[in-house]
Amino acid sequence: MNAILAILALCVVAVFADFKEEYDQHRAVCITESGVSPDAVKNAREGKIDENDNKLACFYSCLLKKFGIMTAEGTIDEEVARSKIPASIPKEKVDFVLTKCSGLKGQNECATGMKVMKCYLENKTFTLV
Numbered sequence: 001m002n003a004i005l006a007i008l009a010l011c012v013v014a015v016f017a018d019f020k021e022e023y024d025q026h027r028a029v030c031i032t033e034s035g036v037s038p039d040a041v042k043n044a045r046e047g048k049i050d051e052n053d054n055k056l057a058c059f060y061s062c063l064l065k066k067f068g069i070m071t072a073e074g075t076i077d078e079e080v081a082r083s084k085i086p087a088s089i090p091k092e093k094v095d096f097v098l099t100k101c102s103g104l105k106g107q108n109e110c111a112t113g114m115k116v117m118k119c120y121l122e123n124k125t126f127t128l129v
Contacts, residue, residue, distance in 0.1 A: 022067075030062035049118050054110060061113030074109035076116055078102055093125040 031038055036055035043050070050056060064070035069081045078098055085094050101119035106112040 026063055026066035030059050030066060033062050034059040044117070044121065047121060049114075049121065051114060051118065057106075057110035057114035059113075060117040061109045064113050064116065070109065070113065070116075074112055076102070076104070076112070096125055097123055 027041070030036075031041065034055050036053070036059040040050060040053055040056045041059060044056060061070060061074070064076070065072075067080075067084055069077060069084065071077055081098060082094060097120060100123045101116055104112065104115040104119060106115050
């Protein structure tokens with residue numbers, strides 16, 4: 001029984017490690033592409049979101065696109081979003097955030113990215129990275 005739990009724990013860690021590695025790669029590319037300050041990204045993750053920072057908004061749009069969560073047309077694909085969340089996160093927590101943040105749309109792709117990520121950061125019941 002302990003061996004099974006240990007293997008399960010290692011699988012969960014591996015999934016999060018893979019996600020973090022993918023996130024770190026996309027994060028670096030999107031910082032460069034958007035021109036956002038790495039400090040602005042760090043501050044946003046800590047809950048200090050500057051909604052007037054267009055570069056931060058475009059960073060979020062870029063990040064969502066890299067993960068396939070935002071389509072080329074700038075809409076959010078909730079099924080893809082759900083598929084990116086590790087199965088170890090309880091479904092009710094995922095449902096809460098996706099329901100709360102679904103249907104958000106800005107004036108452009110960057111504004112949509114900002115609205116979606118701001119909603120996630122303000123309502124998250126789990127942390128991915």
